[in-house]
Amino acid sequence: MNNRSGLLSTISAILLFLVLASLSILLVVENGVVQRFRILGTARDIQAWGWTRTSNISSFFNLRSENERLVAENLLLQQRLARYQAADRQLDSAVFLVEPDFSYLSATIVKNTVDRQHNHLVIDRGSKDGVEPGLGVITARGVVGIIGAVSDHYAYVISVLGAGQTVSAKLAGSGAFGPMTWPGIRPDRMLLQEIPVHVQAAPGDTVLTSGYSTIYPPDIPVGSVVTARVSQGSSQELDVALFEDFRTLHTVYVVRNNHQPEIEELYEQVP
Amino acid sequence: MNKSHSILFFVLVFLLQLVISNYVNLGPWIMLSLMPFLILQLPVQRTPHIVLLSAFGLGLLLDWLSAGVLGLNAFAAVVAAAPRRLLYRRIINNDRHDETWIPLLRDAGFGKYLKYLLILTGIYLAAYILLDCVSVRPFGFILVKFVASTLASTALGLLLGYAFQRRS
Numbered sequence: 001m002n003n004r005s006g007l008l009s010t011i012s013a014i015l016l017f018l019v020l021a022s023l024s025i026l027l028v029v030e031n032g033v034v035q036r037f038r039i040l041g042t043a044r045d046i047q048a049w050g051w052t053r054t055s056n057i058s059s060f061f062n063l064r065s066e067n068e069r070l071v072a073e074n075l076l077l078q079q080r081l082a083r084y085q086a087a088d089r090q091l092d093s094a095v096f097l098v099e100p101d102f103s104y105l106s107a108t109i110v111k112n113t114v115d116r117q118h119n120h121l122v123i124d125r126g127s128k129d130g131v132e133p134g135l136g137v138i139t140a141r142g143v144v145g146i147i148g149a150v151s152d153h154y155a156y157v158i159s160v161l162g163a164g165q166t167v168s169a170k171l172a173g174s175g176a177f178g179p180m181t182w183p184g185i186r187p188d189r190m191l192l193q194e195i196p197v198h199v200q201a202a203p204g205d206t207v208l209t210s211g212y213s214t215i216y217p218p219d220i221p222v223g224s225v226v227t228a229r230v231s232q233g234s235s236q237e238l239d240v241a242l243f244e245d246f247r248t249l250h251t252v253y254v255v256r257n258n259h260q261p262e263i264e265e266l267y268e269q270v271p
Numbered sequence: 272m273n274k275s276h277s278i279l280f281f282v283l284v285f286l287l288q289l290v291i292s293n294y295v296n297l298g299p300w301i302m303l304s305l306m307p308f309l310i311l312q313l314p315v316q317r318t319p320h321i322v323l324l325s326a327f328g329l330g331l332l333l334d335w336l337s338a339g340v341l342g343l344n345a346f347a348a349v350v351a352a353a354p355r356r357l358l359y360r361r362i363i364n365n366d367r368h369d370e371t372w373i374p375l376l377r378d379a380g381f382g383k384y385l386k387y388l389l390i391l392t393g394i395y396l397a398a399y400i401l402l403d404c405v406s407v408r409p410f411g412f413i414l415v416k417f418v419a420s421t422l423a424s425t426a427l428g429l430l431l432g433y434a435f436q437r438r439s
Contacts, residue, residue, distance in 0.1 A: 013319040020327045020349045027342030028402060054294075115296045117403045118340050163407035184408050185299050247296075 048122055048154040051111040066250050073140045102217045105129060105254040107137075110154070114187040114246045119159035121145060125254060126153040136215040136255045142222045142244035143167050143209060144252050155254070161187055161246060168213045169222055169240075172206040174199045180207070180222070180240065187246045190223065192238040193231065201228040207240050214257045214264075277373060280435055281312055285329070292337030299412075302420040304399070306330065306344060307392040308428035310352050312435075315372050319356060326352035340403070347399035351391055362387045375436040376429075384432060385425070392425045393417075 111122035125131045127150045137144040137157050145165070148158040160167055161182045169192055170177035178194035192207060205225040211218020223240040231237040257263075288305040297303060310326050317325075330348030334341045363379045376384045396417055404413050 009318070009320075013323065016320055016323050017349060017353050020323055021346060024327070024330070024342040024346030024349060025402070028340055028346065113296075115298055116339065117299075117408065163404070184404075184412065 048110055048124075048151070051122060052124060062248060062250065065248060069248075070251075077140070101258060103256050103258060105131070105256075107131075107155075107252050107254055109249055109252060112246070112249060113159070114161060117163050117184055119161040119187075119246075120148070121157040121159055121249075121252075123155050123157060123252060123254070124153065126150045126155050128152050130256075131155045131254055134215070136257075137252050138216060138220055138255050139244050139249070139252050140220075142242055143216050143220060144244070144246075144249070146215060147254065157252075159246070160190070167216065167222070168210040169207050170210040171195065171199065171201055171225075171238075172208050172221075174201075176201075177210040177212065178235075188242050189226070190240045190242060192225075192240050193235065195228075195236040195238060197230055197234065197236055199236070201225050201236060201238050203227065207238075214260050215255075217255060217257075277312075281309065284309055284312070284431060285333075288333060289336055292333065292339065297423075300416050300419050301423050302396065302400070302416065303427060304347075304392070304396060304420070304424045305427065305431065306333065306348055307351055307388065307395040307424065308431055310348060310355060310395070311388060311391055311428075312373055313352075313355075315356075315359060315374065319353070322352045322355055323349055343399060343403055346402055347395045350398035351395035354394065355391065358387060358390055362390075373435075376432045377436050385429065388428045388432065389421070389425045392428060393421045396420050396424065 105125060107123040107125040109121050110124050111120075113119045113121075121137070121144065123137070131147060131150050133147050133149055135147045137147065143160055145157040145159040145162075147155050149156040158165065163182075163184060166179045166181050167190075168177060169180040171192075176195050176199040178192055180190050180192045183189065183191050195201060203225055207222045207225065209216045209218055209220040209222060221243055223242040226239040226241050228236050228238045284305055288309070291303050291305070295303065306329065309329060310322070313322055313325055326348035327345050330343075330345030331341070333339075333344045337344075359374070363374055363383050374384065374387070379387065400413055400417050400420065404416070
């Protein structure tokens with residue numbers, strides 16, 4: 001009798017183990033991190049409120065470096081503005097108004113990870129600010145990630161520093177482009193792949209976003225080439241040192257492609 | 272250590288794990304986890320069903336509160352909790368049947384306690400790292416991360432085990 005109840009207990013424990021393990025794997029496979037952000041919205045907001053407080057404390061100690069970064073970014077923007085003003089003077093007789101391709105929204109990071117295989121950020125902008133899943137997140141010195149989920153006041157960003165995340169990037173000189181992925185070791189390095197072997201890539205060459213995806217604007221400087229090597233005999237792999245330091249990231253921009261609905265509509269027309 | 276102190280210690284270790292998961296960045300090679308120690312801290316005579324459910328709940332709570340990938344810690348905790356009783360009987364068994372007894376360093380002996388904690392930590396981290404990295408990272412990276420994380424987490428677990436027995 002005892003043997004039978006012992007056997008039943010063992011079998012039920014094994015079944016319970018299988019159920020719980022399968023449930024866990026299902027959550028991982030279904031990218032539960034994004035789903036979790038969608039559900040329990042109020043609890044998530046409370047948690048994000050806590051992250052905001054701790055983020056405020058750490059940003060206080062980083063004020064000097066943040067200030068220096070903003071000064072550099074401001075200088076870059078002023079130079080860009082000057083170029084546009086010069087171009088505008090030449091075009092002042094034009095009668096048409098060009099709608100900008102992308103619109104931007106600044107956001108502050110309240111949570112950021114760089115040491116995991118699937119990194120993420122949480123920013124203090126949510127659906128009430130017009131943020132939606134699928135929008136890109138950038139800085140003046142690179143791409144950061146894609147909005148994965150939103151609550152009313154916060155958004156979850158899937159970092160480019162994550163397994164399976166790809167950014168379309170190109171070499172500034174030749175324009176040769178390929179997918180750029182994170183090898184998972186250093187948060188300041190990525191790998192630009194599928195560059196043809198005949199393209200000369202030297203250390204120090206700038207890498208830019210290609211603009212071939214509808215998520216990120218083209219020509220954002222992302223990093224510079226460190227080393228190049230031939231991969232599988234047919235293409236090159238380039239180690240890219242990122243300009244943006246993800247460990248000290250504080251302010252980002254959510255970017256919306258204003259033509260995205262039109263592009264998606266076009267895709268839907270293709271059989 | 273009475274029951275309330277054990278519970279308080281358990282909660283404090285879980286809070287420490289939350290702080291580590293949210294604020295301690297040791298780079299891609301080392302992952303510090305106190306979850307195996309927490310699984311070890313569950314009373315010995317609890318049925319496997321309760322241990323499995325407790326481990327799953329703890330793992331899920333950690334995943335949620337540390338904003339990691341939901342299910343990763345839960346999976347690893349369930350995998351580590353499953354052989355716990357078997358490991359305990361094989362390594363530490365000293366015929367204690369007190370319902371709330373939790374193995375102490377001094378009762379089990381340093382060698383046996385270390386072996387028990389090391390194997391439990393190894394199982395936990397193997398499950399976690401494999402599910403997190405397999406097919407997206409090279410085997411060498413996975414192996415180094417597993418070894419470094421197991422050693423570091425076991426060392427931290429030993430320190431906590433020492434602190435726990437001093438309080439008892």
